[in-house]
Amino acid sequence: MRTPVIAGNWKMNTTLAEATALVKQMKDRLDTIKGVEKILCPPFISLAAVGELLRGTSIRLGAQNCHHELKGAYTGEVSPSMLSAMCEFVILGHSERRQYFGETDELVNRKIRATFGANLIPILCVGEKLEERQSGRAEKVVRSQVAGALDGVDSPRGLVMAYEPVWAIGTGMAATGEEANLTINLIRGELRRLYGAEIALETRILYGGSVTANNIGEFVTQQEIDGALVGGASLKADEFVSIVEQSAART
Numbered sequence: 001m002r003t004p005v006i007a008g009n010w011k012m013n014t015t016l017a018e019a020t021a022l023v024k025q026m027k028d029r030l031d032t033i034k035g036v037e038k039i040l041c042p043p044f045i046s047l048a049a050v051g052e053l054l055r056g057t058s059i060r061l062g063a064q065n066c067h068h069e070l071k072g073a074y075t076g077e078v079s080p081s082m083l084s085a086m087c088e089f090v091i092l093g094h095s096e097r098r099q100y101f102g103e104t105d106e107l108v109n110r111k112i113r114a115t116f117g118a119n120l121i122p123i124l125c126v127g128e129k130l131e132e133r134q135s136g137r138a139e140k141v142v143r144s145q146v147a148g149a150l151d152g153v154d155s156p157r158g159l160v161m162a163y164e165p166v167w168a169i170g171t172g173m174a175a176t177g178e179e180a181n182l183t184i185n186l187i188r189g190e191l192r193r194l195y196g197a198e199i200a201l202e203t204r205i206l207y208g209g210s211v212t213a214n215n216i217g218e219f220v221t222q223q224e225i226d227g228a229l230v231g232g233a234s235l236k237a238d239e240f241v242s243i244v245e246q247s248a249a250r251t
């Protein structure tokens with residue numbers, strides 16, 4: 001039985017003061033919800049302060065990106081070893097990084113390997129663009145993103161994955177539960193092909209893309225979907241708490 005995960009990706013939103021205020025609005029309510037893993041991923045500049053507020057609670061902390069080297073002359077970058085001293089997770093391969101910062105499967109792979117090496121847990125995002133879906137290439141694209149990102153990784157134990165169709169992110173146009181379930185089943189199949197049944201069965205695979213308190217039920221009731229990576233709705237305390245509550249109710 002896989003424990004569901006609800007992760008909030010705040011993206012490039014919230015000043016330090018706004019981030020701490022948002023955590024204070026939801027922390028006590030989130031902390032009491034059992035049976036679901038809760039992860040907050042604020043911007044780098046707020047990680048330390050948010051981490052301090054979450055200390056002693058059941059809410060876990062993640063970052064939104066990292067560099068692929070552990071240290072060095074990379075002005076402005078943040079390394080996996082810096083992050084592992086303050087949080088447990090890091091989102092990698094997000095479509096916004098692929099789209100706006102030119103991240104390729106090869107770069108995502110270097111980051112994934114560095115992350116595992118630094119004892120951080122990656123939340124690896126994959127997902128097809130609209131034109132890839134419309135031209136029938138979605139399956140091929142997603143499979144190759146999975147294999148590309150994990151190339152050379154012996155055992156991705158603890159890995160969390162997120163299937164995030166690009167056309168559904170921030171658009172209000174979520175996939176249906178059935179569509180997401182089918183693709184997540186395919187991702188699990190790819191993990192089975194690469195690593196065998198045990199890893200495939202234990203890896204949590206989330207859905208992401210315009211998840212709200214109104215549609216979360218459609219996803220978490222699907223057999224293969226183990227929770228959600230939530231963008232916009234994670235910036236609203238009441239809505240995020242409701243998403244987590246509904247996901248816990250499935251267990």
Ligand code: PEP
Pocket residue numbers: 009011164168169170171208209210211229230231232233
């Ligand atoms: C995301 O940031 O990963 C995401 C899915 O965003 P949204 O929920 O806003 O579509």
